[in-house]
Structures are given as C-alpha cells and as structure tokens.
Amino acid sequence: MYLQQLSVINFKNYAEARLELSPGVNAFTGNNGAGKTNLLDAIHYLSLCKSYFNPIDSQQIKQDADFFIINGLFERNGHTESVACSVKRNQKKQFKRNKKDYQRLADHIGLFPLVMVSPYDVSIIIEGSEERRRFIDNVISQTDNQYLDELIAYNKIVLNRNAVLKRMSENGRFDVSLLEVYNEQMVTLGIKIFEKRKAFMDAFTPIFNEHYRFISNGAEQVELIYQSQLIDGDFNELLLKNADRDRILQRTSVGIHRDDLLFSIHGMPMKKFGSQGQQKSFLIALKLAQYSFLYQQKGFKPLLLLDDIFDKLDNLRVTKLMQMVSDHNFGQVFITDTSDKRVAEVFNAIDVSLKLFNVTGGEVYAES
Structure with a gap:
C-alpha cells in the first residue's frame, strides 16, 4: 500500500x-x-x-x-x-x-x-494521561473498526453521567436509580474497551521492548506498563463504592477514561528522570512499535x-x-x-x- x-x-x-x-x-x-x-x-x-x-x-x-x-x-x-x-x-x-x-x-x-513521528510527540511523555490514552486508541482504532464507535459511545455516557451528577448536586437530590442506568451502560462498554486495551498492550509491549533495545543499544532498562482501575477491580463495584465521591466531585472518578501508561527508566518515572535523549529514544521506540504492530495486524506496511x-x-x-x-x-x-x-x-x-x-x-x- x-x-x-x-x-x-x-x-x-x-x-x-x-x-x-x-x-x-x-x-x-x-x-x-x-x-x-x-x-x-x-x-x-x-x-x-x-x-x-x-x-x-x-x-x-x-x-x-x-x-x-x-x-x-x-x-x-x-x-x-x-x-x-x-x-x-x-x-x-x-x-x-x-x-x-x-x-x-x-x-x-x-x-x-499510518504512523506519524513528530517533535510534538513529547507530549505523550510530559503531558497528562489523556495523551497516552490517545496513543493507545489511535493504534487500536486502526486495527478494530468497532473500537472507535465503542469509545465514542462510552465517552458520551460519561459526559451524560457527569451532567446528571452536577444537576443532582444543584438540586440537592441524589437519584440512585438514574445513576444505575448510566452505570450499567458504562460497565458494558467499559469492559469491552478495557479488554481490547489490555490485549493490545500484551501484544505491543514486547515489540516496544525490542525496538528500544535496538535504538539504545541495550544501554538502559525501561518499562511500559498499562494502568487501569479495572485490572484488579470489578467495574460495577468500583462505581458503587465511589458513588459518594462522585457526588461530591460532580464527575465520574472511576472507569477506563482514567487509564494511563506508566513510562519508567531504571525504575524511575521517565518524565522526571529520563534525559532528553532517553525520552526521544522512548518515543521513537513507541512509534516504531506502533508501525510493527500495525504491519503485523494488517499484513501490509x-x-x-x-x-x-x-x-x-x-x-x-x-x-x-x-x-x-x-x-x-x-x-x-x-x-x-x-x-x-x-x-x-x-x-x-x-x-x-x-x-x-x-x-x-x-x-x-x-x-x-
């Protein structure tokens, strides 16, 4: 192609x-x-x-x-x-x-x-978790045409649930049954997205490690770890346990919209302890691993x-x-x-x- x-x-x-x-x-x-x-x-x-x-x-x-x-x-x-x-x-x-x-x-x-490598990619390391989720979502959506629809639907439910939480706070009334409706919708889609992200990271991480070793000549030990509240927790139980907290914050505090990637070098956060050269190596390895993963999945370059x-x-x-x-x-x-x-x-x-x-x-x- x-x-x-x-x-x-x-x-x-x-x-x-x-x-x-x-x-x-x-x-x-x-x-x-x-x-x-x-x-x-x-x-x-x-x-x-x-x-x-x-x-x-x-x-x-x-x-x-x-x-x-x-x-x-x-x-x-x-x-x-x-x-x-x-x-x-x-x-x-x-x-x-x-x-x-x-x-x-x-x-x-x-x-x-397509894979783009740009100076702007440093935001994946230094900015918030949204940038790292966007990286994951970009790769998966190029291999799974249902994923983007599921993600859009999930994010819309979160926005609606947040609006309800805010309205409940303003009205001084907490409607548990209404929140349960949103919880059920979030859980159904959230688990699907989580499972796809986890499967992707399981396949992607070894590819990333191989590329980083090549670029750095094996000089450093780095880690790429997928963080999600759903790894060790039942999504529905998490929503129920955090209902009071969500009511106070007026937003949904748990779910796959809080997922992140942990980047580390020699056991320390890459953002704080990685040199500019090490951060660049990390980013290039990420993007080349993205390329290799897409090539494997699509069957063409x-x-x-x-x-x-x-x-x-x-x-x-x-x-x-x-x-x-x-x-x-x-x-x-x-x-x-x-x-x-x-x-x-x-x-x-x-x-x-x-x-x-x-x-x-x-x-x-x-x-x-």
Missing part, C-alpha cells in the same frame, strides 16, 4: 498543490514555515480523517478561503483507490472513498494505516511520516533509524527537513533512493 498522488486546495498555507509521489522515500525540504509539515498533515487526513496537530477542521482552511479539499490516490491490493476529504466553513466534513460518501468516518480508519527528525535527533538515533530504513523494514516514507543536502547525504550513505521536493511559501516542486 502506498500513496501515488496527493493534491490539496486551500489547505493551510497552500492555495493549490499536486504531487506525484515515490513508493519509497519522499522528502519535503525548505525553510521553517514554508509548509513542509502541512503536507504530512494532509496525508494524515487521508488516512485518519483528521489533522494530527489540530482537532478543529475549519482552522485548516487557508486564510480568506471558504473550504479546503484534499485528494489522494492510493495503491492498495493491486488496485488504485481514491480518497477525498473536503471541509466548508460551518458545514459537516465530507469524506469519500472511490467517490462514495462515508456514513461513518470510523469505517475508513485502518484502511490506509503502513505509511511512515517523519517530521523534522534529523534536526531533533542525535547522530546515533538517526543512524539507527536509517539502518532500519535501509534494511527495507519500511514501505513508503515521508520526511521533512530544512536541508535538502543533509537528507540527500543521509540516504546516499545507506544507498536508498529518494524523491526530493522543495517547499517554498506554500508551493512545492519536485527536484529533478
């Missing part, structure tokens, strides 16, 4: 652009702010129906325009398939495959799997998007990553960098062919 062609209209800083892509390595080079990362984000839209960086679709529309359109042609299973995404201001996003509208965007997720990594990684990690590229562990790769010379030297050194695009002020040209 690979992306043959990409075109955008009124997307971010692009009025219009059309690219014929290589099934191997494609590099977008140019100054900061030229629009290199925006091309990666357009590809992310085609795969996962949304921006990697900003959840508000209308904010991706070029200034002074009323809409944006992204089109892509993929080769998949020996066939060419078209994917199109369009957003008009104050209207619902439209998504089509082979010119047919989707009724549910969740039906598209996973057909064209996902797209790999590497945003500004040469500028953010030391030579050892760049060498390790490029060693994997040269071993043909990856399919189609997209890279952004400020220096076309640096990119060319890296890939010449590992004898991997490269298609270079120069990006300048919202315009992109293929170098001959």
Whole structure:
C-alpha cells in the first residue's frame, strides 16, 4: 500500500498543490514555515480523517478561503483507490472513498494505516494521561473498526453521567436509580474497551521492548506498563463504592477514561528522570512499535511520516533509524527537513533512493 498522488486546495498555507509521489522515500525540504509539515498533515487526513496537530477542521482552511479539499490516490491490493476529504466553513466534513460518501468516518480508519513521528510527540511523555490514552486508541482504532464507535459511545455516557451528577448536586437530590442506568451502560462498554486495551498492550509491549533495545543499544532498562482501575477491580463495584465521591466531585472518578501508561527508566518515572535523549529514544521506540504492530495486524506496511527528525535527533538515533530504513523494514516514507543536502547525504550513505521536493511559501516542486 502506498500513496501515488496527493493534491490539496486551500489547505493551510497552500492555495493549490499536486504531487506525484515515490513508493519509497519522499522528502519535503525548505525553510521553517514554508509548509513542509502541512503536507504530512494532509496525508494524515487521508488516512485518519483528521489533522494530527489540530482537532478543529475549519482552522485548516487557508486564510480568506471558504473550504479546503484534499485528494489522494492510493495503491492498495493491486488496485488504485481514491480518497477525498473536503471541509466548508460551518458545514459537516465530507469524506469519500472511490467517490462514495462515508456514513461513518470510523469505517475508513485502518484502511490506509499510518504512523506519524513528530517533535510534538513529547507530549505523550510530559503531558497528562489523556495523551497516552490517545496513543493507545489511535493504534487500536486502526486495527478494530468497532473500537472507535465503542469509545465514542462510552465517552458520551460519561459526559451524560457527569451532567446528571452536577444537576443532582444543584438540586440537592441524589437519584440512585438514574445513576444505575448510566452505570450499567458504562460497565458494558467499559469492559469491552478495557479488554481490547489490555490485549493490545500484551501484544505491543514486547515489540516496544525490542525496538528500544535496538535504538539504545541495550544501554538502559525501561518499562511500559498499562494502568487501569479495572485490572484488579470489578467495574460495577468500583462505581458503587465511589458513588459518594462522585457526588461530591460532580464527575465520574472511576472507569477506563482514567487509564494511563506508566513510562519508567531504571525504575524511575521517565518524565522526571529520563534525559532528553532517553525520552526521544522512548518515543521513537513507541512509534516504531506502533508501525510493527500495525504491519503485523494488517499484513501490509503502513505509511511512515517523519517530521523534522534529523534536526531533533542525535547522530546515533538517526543512524539507527536509517539502518532500519535501509534494511527495507519500511514501505513508503515521508520526511521533512530544512536541508535538502543533509537528507540527500543521509540516504546516499545507506544507498536508498529518494524523491526530493522543495517547499517554498506554500508551493512545492519536485527536484529533478
């Protein structure tokens, strides 16, 4: 599976652009702010129906325009398939495959799997648990087309239950029977999601450990642990035991929406005790493990998007990553960098062919 062609209209800083892509390595080079990362984000839209960086679709529309359109042609299973995404201001996003509208965007997720590696990924380590849950959910949703629907439904129930708790507090009346209805719905969906997350982590963790050992040359001992209140507790009992607490807090304090991942190095929290280099190694191992997991599950190689990594990684990690590229562990790769010379030297050194695009002020040209 690979992306043959990409075109955008009124997307971010692009009025219009059309690219014929290589099934191997494609590099977008140019100054900061030229629009290199925006091309990666357009590809992310085609795969996962949304921006990697900003959840508000209308904010991706070029200034002074009323809409944006992204089109892509993929080769998949020996066939060419078209994917199109369009957003008009104050209207619902439209998504089509082979010119047919989707009724549910969740039906598209996973057909064209993708892994993005970006400097913004450090938020997975330093920010709150929501970022780490989002990482888990992103991977699972590309392999299980029911998972996203279950997650959306569960989160909606939590929001409704929280609204009821707040209203009960304001009214001074606590309706146990109403909460039991929400509890039952939460338990049914929550257990399904928990079991899928646990099964994923059981399969994913050994893959992650293998990648981290490779990147770090086995220099450090790290751990990746899935934390959930449901591991050692019955979900319904947890809700009943915490009913008074929920009433005081006016929110649901237990459930799979509180799940987290624990990252540690030599038994200490990675966030506090990991160096910048160790944190970067951890993140790259996470993303490469995501790639390997998707490859195993889907039976074909996902797209790999590497945003500004040469500028953010030391030579050892760049060498390790490029060693994997040269071993043909990856399919189609997209890279952004400020220096076309640096990119060319890296890939010449590992004898991997490269298609270079120069990006300048919202315009992109293929170098001959």
